[in-house]
Amino acid sequence: MILGIPVRSRRGGCQLLQPDLLTEDQINEWHQLRKDNVLIAKAWRSHFNDRQDFFLDEAVDKKEISIHKRDLILLMVRQ
Numbered sequence: 001m002i003l004g005i006p007v008r009s010r011r012g013g014c015q016l017l018q019p020d021l022l023t024e025d026q027i028n029e030w031h032q033l034r035k036d037n038v039l040i041a042k043a044w045r046s047h048f049n050d051r052q053d054f055f056l057d058e059a060v061d062k063k064e065i066s067i068h069k070r071d072l073i074l075l076m077v078r079q
Helices: 024-048 055-061 067-078
Strands: none
Touching: 024 055, 024 067, 055 067
16 A cells, blocks of 8 residues: 555555655655645535535636646546
8 A cells, every 4th residue: 555545566466665765856746636636526526516616716826726727627527
């Protein structure tokens, strides 16, 4: 597992990687992917509950995500 994510070993089983064996870039990438997945989940929830939430616009204003990423999330949810 990488910070809670299972990783397949070459022998077919799963192994647990220690967080101290990961590079700083790998840790940062994992955190960024997790934040993106949380935003996608919130977008799906608001879309199917027919609510107009502006959390993606707020994330763009706070420079957490780019306008391009916001548009991609909205495109994915609306299709």
